[in-house]
Amino acid sequence: MDLMPPPADDHAASPAGPAARADAHAAVPLLNCLLREVAEPLPGPGPDRDPHARSTYRLPGTGRLLRVRGTRRPAAPEVFTAGAWHRLGHPGLVALVAEELRRHTGLANRELPAEMLDSRDAVAALLDARARTAPPDDPYVRSEQSLLTGHPHHPAPKARGGGPAAGWLPYAPEAHARFPLALLAVREDTVVEDGDTAALDRLGTAPPGYRLLPAHPWQLGLAARDLAPAFADGRLIELGTTTSPVWPTAAIRTVYAPGDDLFLKFSLDVRITNDIRRLWRHDLRRLHGTDTAVRRAFAAFDGPGAPAWLSDRGHRTADFAFEQLAVVVRDGLRGHVVPGATPCLAAALAEGFDGSPLARTPHPAQWWERYLEHVVPPALTAFAEHGVVLEAHLQNTLIATGPDGMPVQALFRDAEGVKLLPGAAGAAPLPTVSRADGWERLVYCLVVNHLMEIAAALADHHPGLDPWPAVRRELARHDLPEIPALLAAPTLPAKTNLLLRWTGADGADARYRPLPSPLAAG
Helix, strand or coil: CCCCCCCCCCCCCCCCCHEEEEEEEHHHHHHHHHHCCCCEEEECCCCCCCCCCCEEEECCCCCEEEECCCCCEEEEEEEEECCEEECHHHHHHHHHHHHHHHHHCCCCCCHHHHHHHHHHHHHHHHHHHHHCCCCCCCHHHHHHHCCCCCCCCCCCCCCCCCCCCCHHHHCCCCHHHCCEEEEEEEEEEEEEEEECCHHHHCCCCCCCCCCEECCHHHHHHHHHHHHHHHHHHHHHEEEEEECCEEEEECCCEEEECCCCEEEEECCCCHHHHHHCCCCHHHHHHHHHHHHHHHHHHHHCCCCCCCCCCECCEEEEEHHHHHCCCCCEEEEECCCCCCCEEEEHHHHHHCCCCCCCCHHHHHCHHHHHHHHHHHHHHHHHHHHHHHHHECCCCEEEEEEEECCCCCCCEEEEECCHHEEEEECCCCCCCCCCCCCHCCCCCCCHHHHHHHHHHHHHHHHHHHHCHHHHHHHHHHHHCCCCCCCHHHHHCCEEEEECCCHHHCCCCCCCCCCEEEEEEEHHHH
């Protein structure tokens, strides 16, 4: 079932045509960025006293007025020119944003507008593919593959490097893709690995003197020219493909092999949101240490419904293509999920998908309290007692629900995004962040990126529910010195993805602007 994200507080019918639907999906996150990071809200209705009270904003760089319908999922953008409001299609919105950012920052950027248009075209290709493809039966995989809009506060969340759709669509989770992995044999004296990679050897059989190395077919095509000499001189041998297909997850370059109960994370030389998604050498070298620190933190949790960490337990690559051929081995689900429970991706709960337990629960207040009880304590305890800063955002969190749809467990993943505080167990040889910077990052990931989105989705589906008193109660239960200030602060840190991309900041950089805090109202 393809769920179009309707404006949160407008009940007008969604556009029916595929082009209009692609425009609507692509406009939502771009408008969210513009309104959060740049625009200045104006009180009351617009200059023509619109009785429908659409929200109106001033764009400070150009001085133009923009109005939109809806809040969490803004729609139907219009600009005020020549004494009247004029509707903006997606290309017009991109042009407006580009002009505003040039004026606002004093910088030009040709790359990002092209990515915004590419993101919209990717959505159109995904919608077309979905019309011809049945969604997976497995509710977990269905949740991972549900994100047609994607990151709700990124200007180009579905950009795929500008290449033709035929090159990436066979590997797109949003198109319900599944595919076999390429299998390579790497000459043994060139293999580089760390941690537990034994699961890779069970995917096939390598000839004597070689080790097995799976590869993502998309990445193998992107790296073909660089790898040609290794194939020519025998350092690499093509062995065919895996006998069973894998499912790409929301992360695109991470796939799930259900038969082997295994996740594999690959390099992908394509910009997805803020980063070129290559497994960088410096990240791989610190991965084992970081993952070990997180595993130690999670070992302290026990009892029914204890949270789980999906360990990035090892990686393997070749020394002549260290980053291009790297693959990370991640724990599967069956050894971690509470028996009888069904996991789903938290980001899918925010965007909506067929079978979402958030949408169908008859007890939303109780559902939300259970959700908070499972998601919040692991992140705060790991920080307070172990110096581990989880990247507990929507795409790195799974929530498992019981047969009644109630949350019973939280699972977290992705050691690459974890930060360590000075003094964390095993942190001595690894880069660390200050406690203040670590706390800011945790608040952004957990509260702004994660809880604010789930809370808003819950309120959309269950009108009349105020989700924030429960959040305050859950946070107040934890004895951290930062909590009282967090509950009293008028603002929260919101990452500025639009300005980061426009100004060409490093993808791992994090700059924040203050966002009004719903915690301060209680």
